[in-house]
Amino acid sequence: MNGALIIDGLHKRYGELIALQDMTFQVSPGEIFGFVGSNGAGKSTTMRIILGVLAADAGSVRLGDHPIDLQTRRRIGYMPEERGLYPKMKVGEQLVFLARLHGMSSAAARESVSRWTNRLGVEQRVNDDVGDLSLGNQQRVQLAAALIHDPRVLVLDEPFSGLDPVAVDVMSDVLKEKAAEGIPVIFSSHQLDLVQRLCDRVGIVARGQMRALGRVDDLRARDGVMLEIAGPSTRTRWADGIAGVVQADYDTEADLTTLRLDPAVADDQAILTAALRVGPVHRFATTTPSLTELFREVVAA
Known part of the structure; x- marks a missing residue:
């Protein structure tokens, strides 16, 4: 060895x-x-x-x-x-x-x-x-x-x-x-x-x-899980205040909401239910930053 x-x-x-x-x-x-x-x-x-x-x-x-x-x-x-x-x-x-x-x-x-x-x-x-x-x-x-x-x-x-x-x-x-x-x-x-x-x-x-x-996977997930939801109107800022949502970013042109989640608290089914109250959901997917995105963040800091 x-x-x-x-x-x-x-x-x-x-x-x-x-x-x-x-x-x-x-x-x-x-x-x-x-x-x-x-x-x-x-x-x-x-x-x-x-x-x-x-x-x-x-x-x-x-x-x-x-x-x-x-x-x-x-x-x-x-x-x-x-x-x-x-x-x-x-x-x-x-x-x-x-x-x-x-x-x-x-x-x-x-x-x-x-x-x-x-x-x-x-x-x-x-x-x-x-x-x-x-x-x-x-x-x-x-x-x-x-x-x-x-x-x-x-x-x-x-x-x-x-x-x-x-x-x-x-x-x-x-x-x-x-x-x-x-x-x-x-x-x-x-x-x-x-x-x-x-x-x-x-x-x-x-x-x-x-x-x-x-x-690699741990570093990419170190700031929490990212969740992208397309469909519900972002003008309502519908995800504000939901338990486990650390940060919510709203793209009003694309009606795309990107959420940074605390995985220990967030309930994705509760988030989906809240989104459906606002309108139809066309995309609901978790993502993690790529190593390139993480690299940019670390070097900039």
Whole structure:
């Protein structure tokens, strides 16, 4: 069983700029964790500290009970946001070289290169220079470099950037398979629909601090359930004062009423009955904010 990846109280300052402030979370074995935030929020800084590329001013990173040291880093698969491949080196030679750096034998490295280039659809390009590949194929090779040594932790910075839909599906499947093997997987992305679909939990970062952390569905529902009712005249403000209605918004042009509910108190059947007293109901449906809407709210706050 793999240990959890534990990020505990990281602080990082560049002069007057506070890049990280008490950054704390963990990624459990078998979990896909989405790490999201605006540019400059602190995501890449956190990932570089995990890898030891940067040193934190305070705090620690552990894999289970063990601090991240050189030996532990050999077990991490890292994909930087800026592609870190040698453009004048052939794909296959480069992947073998990287696998050997992680301690694999030559035979095992070549077998792994064959397996991952086939899986990621770049097996026909192993004898091409990396710089001659399209940006999408370079991204596939970069992912192969992160996977080539059979890592026990995956830390991926914007892995879906520049990929076509087919490649996105392939990469999504790889991440789910690695999580199913009990590997902690953390990735950052600005494609919040993918994060919402793939991740077990998500952390939203703003100005170097973790502003929201939890399961995707729990975060989306944290401000209560939203209920949309179309039909009854909104001019009557018919939902005001109903038990469990925290907020009522009325769109008078569309006769659409949107209610924010306290699920512990609200009775949807009572709300429906109240709506029908005003007029026919054409739509009555609960909704929760998307992760994109939640992200906007958290970052704005």
